[in-house]
Amino acid sequence: MSEDPGTLWIVATPIGTIGDLSPRAREILGTVDLILAEDTRRARRLLSHLEVSVRGRLQSLHEHNEEQKVPSLLAKVREGKTIALISDAGTPVLSDPGYLLVRAVREEGLPVCSVPGASAFTTALAAAGQPPLPATLCGFLPPRQGPRRRRIAELDVASWTLVILLSPHRLARELADLEEVLGGERRATLLAELSKRYERAFSGTLSELARGKEAEKPRGEYVLVVAPRDLRGGGDADPEAVRAEYQRALTEGMDRRQALRATAQRFGIRRRNVFDLVASDRENSRRD
Known part of the structure; x- marks a missing residue:
């Protein structure tokens, strides 16, 4: 390992307006040794618009090759290389590849720094x-x-x-x-x-x-x-409507457990709430 290990930078990119990219993000993208992107074609267009020269520094990192590439990328950070991870748009890792790499670098005790920016x-x-x-x-x-x-x-x-x-x-x-x-x-x-x-x-x-x-x-x-x-709109679910929906589910052939689940999903409430309403209805019927 180099006496001065490198850094993995997590760099957020714009989700629609190029002006949303921060000066710090632009500086890092222009100086790192390697840039990782899910789609290198889109990344190349973005970097060209920013007047950031790629010069062989751009590589792909996507769901189909991330696990395979982690060891070699980890070795680069150990050797002192700086790497920037970007996504097609927004903050990397959240809904894009990169988690496996970030975890590996963290577990190695090497620096991971996030450059905040746009996020859908x-x-x-x-x-x-x-x-x-x-x-x-x-x-x-x-x-x-x-x-x-x-x-x-x-x-x-x-x-x-x-x-x-x-x-x-x-x-x-x-x-x-x-x-x-x-x-x-x-x-x-x-x-x-x-x-x-x-x-x-x-x-x-x-x-x-x-x-x-x-x-x-x-x-x-x-x-x-x-x-x-x-x-949700309309406030609490109407007890009568909940009971009616539960009975309808039973009539359609569902067992009690399935009917509870379907009714709870329909009204956006917990199955326990449906159970309590149905149970109270049964109790009232017995008393009558």
């Missing part, structure tokens, strides 16, 4: 008008409906605001699944083209967003910020 997560959360904390970044949803619906249900285990990256190619289908699993009355804000010329935002219930113009003709990149369960 924080930008959307700040502008959405939904409760900002606690919140969780959910990344992109699976492309297939079955895994997608299961993933949505898994994400909604706590009363947290959800920040979800949506694919423009699947926008209508993803909004429909979110409506189905989380409940149509759940409040949310759909943001498009953040920091770009045609930035726009739409707030309403998931039902309204799923049937809106944006779902019919998607254009650009989307982030959805979904309010916590207990802050």
